[in-house]
Amino acid sequence: METVLSIKNLTKRYGRLTAVNNLSLEVQKGNVFGILGPNGSGKTTTLGILLDVIRRTSGEFYWFGQEPTKEMRKRIGAILETPIFYPYLSATKNLEIVAQIKGVSKDNIDPALKKVELFDRKDDNFKTYSLGMKQRLSIASALICDPEVMILDEPTNGLDPQGIAEIRELIKSIAKDGKTIILASHLLDEVQKVCSHFCVLKKGTLLYSGLVDDIDKGIINVEVGAASGNLEEVLKAYPNAAKITEENGKFVVELKEGGAAELNKYLFENSIEASHLLTLKKSLEKQFLELLAESDNAA
Amino acid sequence: MLRLLKIDLTKLANYRAFNVLIGLYAVLIVSIPISVIEFLKWLKVKGAEFEGFDPMKIPVLHFTDIWQNTTYVYTFLRFFLAIVIILSVSNEFSYKTIRQNIIDGLSRVDFIKSKLATILLLSFGSAALVFFTCLITGLIYTPNLDYGDIFVGSEFVFAYFLDLFAFLIFTFFLTVLFKRSALTVFMLLLYRPIELTIIGLLPDNWDFIGDYFPMQALTRLIEIPFPRYWFQEIQDYIAFDAVAVVLVYIVLFVAAIHYKLKNSDL
Incomplete structure (x- = not known):
């Protein structure tokens, strides 16, 4: 090079x-x-x-x-x-x-x-x-x-x-x-x-x-939405979930391993049919703001 | 150097103010001797009585007097070309084109050289125009022409060239210093009165220093010739020390321009 x-x-x-x-x-x-x-x-x-x-x-x-x-x-x-x-x-x-x-x-x-x-x-x-x-x-x-x-x-x-x-x-x-x-x-x-x-x-x-x-590499976030009422409980029971946050009626699940497919399978096994399933790409914007925030904390 | 001159001329060739000022300057150079002659003719026609003296016989525009007379008057026109230089340089700063020129691959020294090349061309072109104007005017109006006399005193055209060249470099220096055109014109107009005041305030035994001030040295290149027509003694040659002082100032101003541009953020 x-x-x-x-x-x-x-x-x-x-x-x-x-x-x-x-x-x-x-x-x-x-x-x-x-x-x-x-x-x-x-x-x-x-x-x-x-x-x-x-x-x-x-x-x-x-x-x-x-x-x-x-x-x-x-x-x-x-x-x-x-x-x-x-x-x-x-x-x-x-x-x-x-x-x-x-x-x-x-x-x-x-x-x-x-x-x-x-x-x-x-x-x-x-x-x-x-x-x-x-x-x-x-x-x-x-x-x-x-x-x-x-x-x-x-x-x-x-x-x-x-x-x-x-x-x-x-x-x-x-x-x-x-x-x-x-x-x-x-x-x-x-x-x-x-x-x-x-x-x-x-x-x-x-x-x-x-x-x-x-x-994009590293942590994967998946956004999930479903009509079923016990979605949150089921998600909390998911062994690969590191963190779950609610945003506008949908849940963002931070995964320790696996991807959206595994999560969907798990939900289906628990008789929840996801109406919304989206792997969130980490945007440069997010990364950028995180970097700036880190440097602010360090200072 | 020729490439740098070409670059600077491309910038100026389509610039209206440049063309207008240069045109006006050239017209004035050519028309001043004509108007003087016409004025003298008019005096004669009007039958002005000078106790039997024919005004056409005053040898202002005759060889050999013409060279010093006209070049002396022409030095006052240098402000036209000074404004050309002020605009040409201050535009580079106000449009920030000097910055882009350097980004594109000109060095700071190249930039200075390109402006100096234009100044040299303007001074040389103007001196050439003055030379031919004087030559033709003299050939037309000198009675009892003695061909041996034609070029006697033509060294004043060289003095005129040096005067213009040094003055325009001084203008270039002021523009690099002040950057904005209006401010530079103001400073240029203000400078000479300030210099004269300082010279006037010098104590008697320090008087000689006055001759070494830049504008004073320039005026000493071509001394005022007209008192000879009322029988006073004039300096009808170019003072060598004035030429030397002017040359030193040219070097100093160019060095100052270089120093200023080399160390500044553009």
Whole structure:
């Protein structure tokens, strides 16, 4: 596995405030890496340091195993926060500037604009664009150098549901091309839907780093509902049940072992016919809130 | 360097304020000598009596006086180009495009170089326009033209170039310092009166220091030429020490811009 980015003990202080605190991370080639954190947790600051627009206080980071230089940045397609372009220039002119900076051919501009479906508006000034179009143009600009790594910071910020879905599809299709994507977001659902790996930051400190697929592993919760009156008693007698809680007339059973099938069989043997049986997937949201709560308790 | 110049020109080429200001500046350069001549002609036609003296014979626009006279007047037009630079640099900060440029793969030094390249081009282009305007005006209006005299005094075009180049770099420095265009214009207008006040307040035996202030050094490149027409002595050459001082300031301002940008979060 090739390491695209490695961060070692990165720290950024603004006077007394520590925006990034001793952060260490690794991103491998082909990962879709989500950086999660509440607003002000240091996501954008971290990405800003990685892209040389913010000066680090201490620590190191390496792109492709080497010291960061401007040549590295030419291989990265990145958008931080809001889309930034010259408002009085057309999409094509704006992308020409990006192409010149990155030292790539202007022939890449039209395909990139087509990919984000802005080709029809390519000669209109940037300031006439809607927010969704601006976001799409910044993705086009990140795509223009056929980057090995894409960095996206809140790419769906301020978009309507349709726009969010479009950007999400776009990210997925880019990821399918084998590109490494680093995605900062406070939208957990978004990260769960598109990312393979994720980490959680809070006040500049790394709380957790792991695989998105690992979230579901471990404890299984099954939601059960039935017309029968003695459901609760029967469930309490179930040897595999670790905990039973009632929620809106249904019961959530935390299982020590086995799954929904075994539970259903047990209920049936006890002459209860379940009208509702659902294995609850642990959402990233839940995991995220738990992590934040744990760190609050620890503090 | 050429690539960096091209990048900066792409940013400016479709920027209306840039085109308007540059156009206005060029029109003024070309039209000032024409208006002066027309004014003198008008005086003559009006039959203004100067005790039998023909106003067309005042050699303001004749070789060899023309070079110093026109370049001296043109230095006042540098504010037009200064505003171009202020807009070009402050836009990068207000639109945050400097940040995106660096994210895309420009280094901070590249950014400074690209702006300096534009400043160099503007100064050089403007000096070239001034040179040809003076040359043509002189060729048309000089009576009893002596071809040996044509380029005598044309070194003032170089002084004009240096003056403009240094002034625009000073403007670049102020814009990097203050970031917002209105504030920078205000500071630029305020600076010269402040400098003059300080020079005025210097004790007599410290007077010579005044010559080493940046704007004072610039005005010393092309001294005011017109008192010669009422028979006063003027400095009709470029003072070497003024050139040296200006060159030192150019280096200092560029170093200050570099220091400021190198250490700041964008």
